[in-house]
Amino acid sequence: MADDEEAAEEPVVELGEGEAVEGQPLARVAARLTWPHEKSRVIEKEGDSVIRTPAGPQSLADVLGDVDVTYFDTRQSFVAAVTEAVGDAPVQTE
Numbered sequence: 001m002a003d004d005e006e007a008a009e010e011p012v013v014e015l016g017e018g019e020a021v022e023g024q025p026l027a028r029v030a031a032r033l034t035w036p037h038e039k040s041r042v043i044e045k046e047g048d049s050v051i052r053t054p055a056g057p058q059s060l061a062d063v064l065g066d067v068d069v070t071y072f073d074t075r076q077s078f079v080a081a082v083t084e085a086v087g088d089a090p091v092q093t094e
Contacts, residue, residue, distance in 0.1 A: 019093035023050040023057035026082055036073045039064055051082075054089035 029049050033042065047061030066085045072078040 021052055021091055021093055023052040026051050026079060029060060030075045030079050033075070033078075035075050035078070036071065037078070039067065039070045039072070042072070042078070052091045053086040054091060055086065056092060058086070
């Protein structure tokens, strides 16, 4: 019962009223995969996923077409390669 009392005391986080952002965060897509992976296998499994980029939503397969790396040994190396290809500027809303 102490857990219920503590949960009631915590502040509630409200979601913003802003515009929706198209696509999924890259971290969500990366979390669905196990590592290591070859680029072709990532495209096979998640290539049709649309990710958020500074230039707008793009399919992961299109983004990976611009990546020279063919093998990702860790999730971090995958995220770094994709981020390098699309940039790390803020994502535009509609």
